[in-house]
Structures are given as structure tokens and as C-alpha cells.
Amino acid sequence: MELKTPLYDTHVKYGGKMVPFAGYLLPVQYQGVIEEHMAVRTQAGLFDVSHMGEVLVKGKDALANLNEIMTNDFTNMVEGQARYSPMCNEKGGTVDDLIVYKYNDECYLIVVNAANREKDFQWMKSHETGEAVFEDISDEVAQIALQGPKSLEILQKIAGAEDIPEKYYHAVFHAKAAGIPCLISQTGYTGEDGFEIYLASKDAPAMWEALMEAGREEGLIPCGLGARDTLRLEAAMPLYGHEMDENVNPIEAGLGFAVKRKKESFIGKEFLPTKDELTRKRVGLKVTGRGIIREEAEIYDGDKKIGFSTSGTHCPYLGYPIAMAFLDIDYTEAGTKVTAIVRGRKVEAEVVPTPFYKKPEKN
Template identity: 65%
Template sequence: MSEEKLLRTSLYDTHVKYGGKIVPFAGWELPVEYKTGVIAEHMAVRTKAGMFDVSHMGEILCKGPDALKNLNMILTNDYSGMHDGQARYSPMCNEQGGVVDDLIVYKKNDQEYLMVVNAANKDKDFAWVKAHQSGDVEFEDISDTIGQIALQGPLAKGILKKITAVENIPAEYYACTFDRDVAGVKCMISTTGYTGEDGVEIYMPMEDAPKIYEALMAAGKDEGLIPCGLGARDTLRLEAGMPLYGHEMDDTVSPREAGLGIFVKMDKEDFIGKDAIEKIGKPPKRRKIGLKVTGRGIIREHQDVYQDGKKIGVTTSGTHCPYLNHAFAAALVETDKRDPGTKVEVDVRGRMVEAEIVKMPFYKRAD
């Protein structure tokens, strides 16, 4: 049985040019880090600017008179009342209340929305929305035609302003502009990201991604902009307390358990998973918590968490966070065992490592 051929974004040669260490990820060949290393890339995003190729993400168009009706049935958040150019995050649940995926929806107009989903889930998500569509609506997978670059950090917008007009960049958070000229290419610009920093995500025709990437590198040369890989993307999102599908949530974990209850609108008439989430109850039996390592060692995912010798849950992510210069982790534990300051132990390959429950996010940028 032959191995499935890995895909490459249009920026593959660009990553090689800049010294990216290429690894397999979600069916793609992508850079995990560059010669600068994960720590330097992480710190660049926190203090200056960093750039990520996220062209592997999936894009699904939702079009038609019943587009809004479908989004409100398929997703747990409420998409009513959005203005054109607004973005909104949501889990997408199955009938058991577990999370099929988490995603962002961008509104172009009343009859056209763009759904951006996780790369590893793209085919599953597209099949899911097609299987649950109703009325006059069309879902179209346009992932192969779209490139996406994330420019993140306190200097990100200033760098972007060098290659596009300032009015092309949305003024508010979680907003977007469509068909705007960036370095001679028609792009969508959104004030979103997965790092906990200020910044933008830029969508363009896949074949134009190298041109935009090089234009941004040139514009950011004096500001300390550097290419960043998957390693820094993961340490940044965990430091900022952001969930990752397959870790903090999956088909068996409800949004409330994953700490995403704010994005579940139970006052909506109906949505897939609503009945199950009601039965799970509030608060649910387990919840996501943050852990700060107080002993020696690094906590990773899938490690058992103990309190007073009794197992109370399991870790979902964990690493050393470069900006905070400390080891942290996220975990799913019994709801009544989640008070900040609670001392716990984590079984790290047979060795018990002391930790303390703390509030999330671990890092929050100053506005």
C-alpha cells in the first residue's frame, strides 16, 4: 500500500529559500521552523512581527438565499445581525454535542459567507455541511485556489501599510475587507490570527502567495520581520490560551467542556447538537483548565493529572512558553477540581511533576 502523497502550498520553494525545515503536517509539507529556531520566531511575533504560511487551511463558500439559515443550524454561534465584512468564530457540533471542528466565518454579504476550517478537517467538514444543508444554498470547497499568509505581531499592521492603502486594513478586530489591492494582487484582509497578538491574515489566489510573501518580507526588513513555522505557531497559541482541534476539543468533547461556552448560543431556535449540549448540563462534568508547572519538567499532551493521589483528568497540550519563560499546559479535568491555586501532579512518563491550576490565557497582550 503506497503512502499518500503530501501536498505543497505555492510557498514551498519560498520556505526552502529561507531555510525552512520541512515536515509532514495534516497531509502537507510545511516548515516547522527556520534557522532562527522556534524561540526566536516566537519572540519575534511577541515583540516585532512574524509571518506564517497558512495556505493549508480549508476555505468553504456558503452562498444563496438560505446561507444564513444554514450557518445558524450547522454552527453553535449565532450569525444573525452581522454586518458585511464582519468575522465570527464558532464550534461546529455533531448530534452528540461533540465538536466536528472549530472555524471562522467571514460575511461578504447577506447571501455569501466564507468559512475557514482546519486543514486536517477540511474534507470531513465539507462532507458534513453538504450532508446537512437545506433549502436554497450552495457550499463550495475553494481551498485549492486560496493562499493564506498570517502576518502577526505588534508591528504587523505597520508593515502591511507599506504595500497597501491604510483604508484596506479593517479598523476593528475580527473584521475583513474583500478585493483589496496588496502589492498589485487582489486580496482579502482580516484582522484575525492564532497567536494572541495584533495582526492580520491575508487571503489571495494561491499562485500569488509567493509575490505577497516576498513583498511583506521586503517591507518588514527594517522592523525585524522573520518567517515563522508550525513550532512557533503552536507555542504562541498555547501561551495565548487558544484551543487546538484534536487537543482541547474533538468529536467527543463539547464546546462547554473546552471552555468555548460563550460561542454556544442556546437561545437560538435550534442547531445541530443543541439537545445533547442541554443534556450535558451547565456546568459540565469536566472543563478545560490551565496548568503552570511548579516542579521540574515539561508537561505534554495525553498525560494524567492527579490531585491527592486521585486521577482527575488528562492534559491536552503542553510546552515551554518562550515569552513567559515557563512551562504551561492545558487539561480537561473534573469541574469541581478546577479552582486556581489548586496543587496537582502530572504523570510524565512515570515521573510525577508538580503543577498548579491557573487561569487562562497564560499570556494576554496589552491593548
């Protein structure tokens, strides 16, 4: 039976269409995916991401544990900073991708994907060494994402300047918004400016209502899983279970920026290929023919199969269909013409640079 987030009743109140996702009942949409997508691109949208998992690691060896089980290097992080990282198995496959926040030298917060919460926690516990303890606190924590170009204006109405992080991938841990204690981070999964707010589960409905009220004049609307997926796709952000899994390594997934080979060791290091050793990699596809390429479509060059799609949709803001795919390395240059087989029909596409969408530069 699916679990309910602390905001379940709030979603029902706002007319959310509830569906099972990653073990939870969550809204797939409210007014509609296109309207919600466009609100985030042009104004602001509010998402319940309380299904995500949170793990604390504490102790004087917390940093050493993080550096061993994850590919990124957390050594030079400052307090309040966040850093993205894949986590690999012994063969270099991806266990998950996560965000790590530094409280202090002996305490870090790790945010994991909802569907991987139990698996990730057990993986961390099984590799726990020295004076460090991993603790799953997911059930105590709710998470709300405020995303879009108007998000800062909205947040400023209910939080003081000292409570709002000024830099991307930074957080204020002991913040308050609408008088509610919370952690506010400048992060997100939409390709837009925005914030993610972590708080006690019991306080989530009050925070949601405070944000909705504060954002009324800016056009803030509640958003569901459908828009979250189309937004992350336009921004070419990978999703575990699609662009990553235990058989995909971070290098071919395009996450090499978060793999620090200069570290003395980390799990899976010796199995990760260099760029010169890659046999395939993740690319963006723009559909040039008629149709939409969804996940698991076979991709061809003539009669030769050269890969498969991992995610795809018609993008509301861009106005055309896109997909992400793994292609043989010889076919990954921008401009390469390919053909996808969609329900037995050929759909033409072209390899294009990613991200497909970039937020406009600020004046």
C-alpha cells in the same frame, strides 16, 4: 504523499525545515522556535497557513444553513464581519471550530482546519437545505498570516488605509496589497495583533516577498509550525485534535461564548450541558515542579486521577512550562495543586487563569 502549499519553494529558499503536517509539507521552523516566538511577541512574524480550508456558502438560505450547522448566531453580522464558531455533531461533540466571514446576505466564507477540510465539507454538504450551496474553494486560495505588534506598520507600507480593516474580526474583501488582489482580515492565532491575507494561490510567493521586504526594518522573520503552536498555547487558544474533538463539547472546552442557546435550533443543541451540568472543563496549568507536561499526561490529586493534559510546552516569552488540561469540575478552581505523571515521574503543577499571556495594553 503530502501536498505542497503554493509557498513550498519559498520556504526552502528561506531555509525552512520541512515536515509533514495535516497532509502538507510545511516548515516547522527556520531560525528556531524560540527566536520566531519572540519575534511575534515583540516585533512581527510571517506564517504560511495555506493548508487551511476555505468553503463558500451561497444562496438565499445561506444564513439559515449556517445557523443550523453551527453553534454561534450569524443573524446580526454586518458585511465584512468575521465570527468564530464551533460546529457540533448530533451528540454535541465538536466536528471542528471555524471562522465565518460575511460577504453579503447570500454569501459567506467559512475557514476550516486543514486536517478537517474533507470531513467538514462533507458534513456541510450532508446538511445543506433550501436554496444554499456549499463549495470547497481551498485549492484556489492561499493564506498568509502577518502577526505581531509591528504588523500594522508593515502592512501599511504595501496597502492603503482603505484596504486594512480597522476592527478585530473584520475584513476588507476586495483589498489590494503590493498591487495584488486579496482579502485582508484582522484575525490570527497567536494572541497578538495581526492580519491574515487570503489570495489566489499563484500570487502567494509574490505577496510573501513583498511582506518580507516591507518588514525588514521592523524585524519581520518567517515563522514555522513550532512557534505557531507555542504562541497559541501561551494565548490558551484551543487546537482541534487536542482541546477539541468529536467527543468533547464546546461548553467543557471553554467555548460557551460561541454557543447561542437562544437560537431555535442547531445541530447538537439538546446534548450540550449547561455550566451547572459540567462534569469537567478545560483549564490552564502552570508547572511549579521540574519538567514539561506534554499532551496526554494523566493528572492526579494524590492517588485520584482527575483528568489529562491536552497540550503543553515551555513558553519562551513567559519563561516557564504551561499546559492545558481537562480536569474533573471539582478541581478546576485557580490555585488548585495537581500532579502530572510524565514518563513515570511526578511533575507538580497549579491551575491558573487563562489566557496565560495577554498582549500589553496600548497607550
